[in-house]
Amino acid sequence: MARLTPENIELAREIIGRYPRPKSALIPLLHVAQEQDGYVAADAMEHLAELVGVTPAEVLGTCSFYEMFKREPVGRYVVNVCTNIACLVLGGEELLHHAEQTLGVKAGGTTADGLFTLEDVECIAACTEAPCLQVNYRYEHRISHEGFDALIEDLREGRRADIPPHGTLARVRQRVPAASAAGPARPGECGEPVWVFARPAPPKDG
Amino acid sequence: MAITDAPKIITSRFEYDDSHTLARYQDTQGYDGLRAALDRRPDEVLEEVKTASLLGRGGAGFPAGVKWGFCPPGVWPRYLVVNGDESEPGTYKDRILMERDPHQLIEGVLIACYAIGCAQAFLYVRGEMAVAQERIAEALNEAYAGGYVGKGILGTDFSVDIVLHWGAGAYIVGEETALIESLEGNRGLPRLKPPFFPAAKGLYLQPTVVNNVETLANLPWILREGGAAFAALGAESSKGTRMFAVSGHVKNPGVFEVEFGVTTFRDLLYAPVYGGGIRDGNQLKAFIPGGASAPWFYEEHLDLPLEKGAVDKAGSMLGSGAIVVMDDTTDMVRAALRVVRFFARESCGKCTPCREGTSWLEKILERILDGHGRRSDLDLLLDVCDNISPGIAWPPKQTTICPLGPSAVSPIASAVTRFRDEFEARLGGGPVPVTVDMAGLAYVPSPSRAAEEVAS
Ligand SMILES: Cc1cc2nc3c(=O)[nH]c(=O)nc-3n(C[C@H](O)[C@H](O)[C@H](O)COP(=O)(O)O)c2cc1C
Ligand code: SF4
Numbered sequence: 267m268a269r270l271t272p273e274n275i276e277l278a279r280e281i282i283g284r285y286p287r288p289k290s291a292l293i294p295l296l297h298v299a300q301e302q303d304g305y306v307a308a309d310a311m312e313h314l315a316e317l318v319g320v321t322p323a324e325v326l327g328t329c330s331f332y333e334m335f336k337r338e339p340v341g342r343y344v345v346n347v348c349t350n351i352a353c354l355v356l357g358g359e360e361l362l363h364h365a366e367q368t369l370g371v372k373a374g375g376t377t378a379d380g381l382f383t384l385e386d387v388e389c390i391a392a393c394t395e396a397p398c399l400q401v402n403y404r405y406e407h408r409i410s411h412e413g414f415d416a417l418i419e420d421l422r423e424g425r426r427a428d429i430p431p432h433g434t435l436a437r438v439r440q441r442v443p444a445a446s447a448a449g450p451a452r453p454g455e456c457g458e459p460v461w462v463f464a465r466p467a468p469p470k471d472g
Numbered sequence: 473m474a475i476t477d478a479p480k481i482i483t484s485r486f487e488y489d490d491s492h493t494l495a496r497y498q499d500t501q502g503y504d505g506l507r508a509a510l511d512r513r514p515d516e517v518l519e520e521v522k523t524a525s526l527l528g529r530g531g532a533g534f535p536a537g538v539k540w541g542f543c544p545p546g547v548w549p550r551y552l553v554v555n556g557d558e559s560e561p562g563t564y565k566d567r568i569l570m571e572r573d574p575h576q577l578i579e580g581v582l583i584a585c586y587a588i589g590c591a592q593a594f595l596y597v598r599g600e601m602a603v604a605q606e607r608i609a610e611a612l613n614e615a616y617a618g619g620y621v622g623k624g625i626l627g628t629d630f631s632v633d634i635v636l637h638w639g640a641g642a643y644i645v646g647e648e649t650a651l652i653e654s655l656e657g658n659r660g661l662p663r664l665k666p667p668f669f670p671a672a673k674g675l676y677l678q679p680t681v682v683n684n685v686e687t688l689a690n691l692p693w694i695l696r697e698g699g700a701a702f703a704a705l706g707a708e709s710s711k712g713t714r715m716f717a718v719s720g721h722v723k724n725p726g727v728f729e730v731e732f733g734v735t736t737f738r739d740l741l742y743a744p745v746y747g748g749g750i751r752d753g754n755q756l757k758a759f760i761p762g763g764a765s766a767p768w769f770y771e772e773h774l775d776l777p778l779e780k781g782a783v784d785k786a787g788s789m790l791g792s793g794a795i796v797v798m799d800d801t802t803d804m805v806r807a808a809l810r811v812v813r814f815f816a817r818e819s820c821g822k823c824t825p826c827r828e829g830t831s832w833l834e835k836i837l838e839r840i841l842d843g844h845g846r847r848s849d850l851d852l853l854l855d856v857c858d859n860i861s862p863g864i865a866w867p868p869k870q871t872t873i874c875p876l877g878p879s880a881v882s883p884i885a886s887a888v889t890r891f892r893d894e895f896e897a898r899l900g901g902g903p904v905p906v907t908v909d910m911a912g913l914a915y916v917p918s919p920s921r922a923a924e925e926v927a928s
């Protein structure tokens with residue numbers, strides 16, 4: 267659907283400016299696009315191609331490689347249930363099947379009201395807190411079947427303000443004030459750093 | 473010395489609720505290590521880290537100081553890339569370090585950049601870790617404002633930017649050359665070796681050091697207390713302390729910082745201050761000692777120390793400090809299938825043995841679990857394993873560009889060899905009863921389609 271909004275173009279330029287080469291900013295920019303629309307729209311990919319100076323095919327190539335980028339609309343809440351080994355042995359698959367029943371969709375599907383997308387995911391680095399899941403990449407540790415149903419109810423009723431809609435990853439962004447930035451180190455433009463050549467190692471014996 | 477006597481080197485601030493803030497960090501010796509580093513020459517700082525014999529905590533366990541020394545002289549700029557992609561099943565330590573003590577990581581990054589001469593650092597954080605990203609962004613903003621990062625750090629001539637970078641979900645990106653490809657904006661496909669270390673040719677083909685989050689988090693302490701104090705802890709080649717995540721069927725799963733090299737698996741699994749023993753009075757059946765890529769260990773390995781050399785020699789690895797415990801109620805066919813499915817899903821597809829082999833293993837295990845297994849399937853499993861990693865040896869032989877392919881082999885070979893009877897019991901019995909309730913639609917229309925269908 268959408269190209270980037272003027273504010274997001276500005277944000278994109280700021281992010282690109284931090285990297286020695288523009289294409290390095292591509293994954294963070296795809297997140298910006300996903301935050302704007304809830305998924306990565308085809309027009310947004312074309313726009314990003316213009317901004318970083320590559321072909322749209324290259325943007326699609328990168329975008330399609332990574333699990334988190336959705337190229338079709340998904341639910342407002344993406345619910346990722348971990349079924350990998352540490353969770354498996356403590357009921358991760360049973361939790362997933364319970365989630366399928368509660369939501370009425372198989373893993374990979376979106377509920378008809380567009381609220382929830384359910385996913386069966388790999389380890390999310392909370393293994394000691396099994397079984398666990400994420401809603402829009404925010405954690406729920408050691409969750410029971412009843413706990414799952416209560417969570418879904420809370421989300422439906424809008425009681426979880428701490429969880430932003432799908433697409434919004436971090437609500438705090440890095441900001442580098444121009445005055446304190448060291449600036450990107452571009453190949454071909456940098457010599458030996460001053461703090462290294464100003465403090466040379468003494469010559470080795472012999 | 474009691475097992476809990478070692479100092480907390482990297483988790484010392486975890487007791488505070490505000491451990492992630494600059495205020496707390498400054499109150500607890502924060503940035504003193506950086507100051508100590510800046511009082512010395514970069515080559516002296518490198519020597520200090522070599523004295524500490526700090527092993528990499530990302531999986532391969534390579535000595536950090538030695539790796540830094542691989543940067544070819546006279547080639548500039550150099551980069552530092554922090555590997556915060558933590559995705560190895562069972563591993564949970566980098567996320568907690570990033571969420572609870574982001575300044576410690578930032579300080580470690582600065583010390584490494586100063587010693588190596590890196591002109592820019594990139595902190596690659598796994599995409600799915602929203603809270604870690606927020607905490608690091610906040611900490612970096614504070615650190616820039618406080619003059620700890622950026623131009624003219626703490627009034628010296630040392631200048632470096634730390635750029636927070638987000639991943640987007642792909643296990644393979646944790647492999648260091650794939651990490652670099654990803655940081656260049658590409659698909660995360662590992663690069664051909666040689667060069668074996670990105671220190672020779674990495675980001676934009678410039679010298680690049682890739683280090684794990686936990687590795688770098690040790691540097692402030694090392695510079696503050698000295699490399700010798702660090703090397704006084706631990707044993708053999710494994711110095712200092714190390715974080716281990718103990719998950720699965722223990723009474724008290726958790727993430728523990730313990731003295732490296734001397735604490736044993738038995739301590740971690742059974743001591744009341746750590747795992748607390750197997751749950752429900754059950755028996756230990758097997759445990760994964762170092763993440764899903766590691767061959768499994770059993771009862772007879774419990775008294776091994778958590779020491780790199782000893783564990784390597786016993787035929788597995790400490791890998792990423794991820795211990796997954798399975799008790800005697802565990803269905804080993806199911807466990808093996810789940811681990812293989814992970815590798816099949818996450819294979820980047822560049823090499824045939826890995827791409828085809830892992831999905832073959834998955835299919836065969838699936839049909840065994842479903843009751844359609846053939847008598848020849850167990851040998852077929854091992855034959856496929858042998859084709860991915862000839863000889864099924866440890867350390868594994870590699871026919872592939874990166875170690876992901878061979879990683880799928882070790883757990884399967886472990887399970888099929890050790891629990892062959894369990895696999896055999898599943899063979900040739902005909903279809904098993906359906907255990908999974910098939911509620912829910914097989915086809916789920918997207919929200920827009922659903923709306924159309926309602927409208928029409
Ligand atoms: C398939 C694969 C996945 C990996 N995933 C990670 C990871 O998530 N985090 C990490 O630090 N290292 C990971 N590694 C190891 C890195 O390639 C690299 O050795 C490490 O980041 C170096 O840092 P260290 O020397 O400080 O340990 C992985 C390696 C492979 C082959
Ligand atoms: S071994 Fe597997 S993951 Fe690694 S490069 Fe080859 S195909 Fe990709």
Ligand code: FES
Binds near residue numbers: 390561
């Ligand atoms: S296995 Fe589920 S979080 Fe690690």
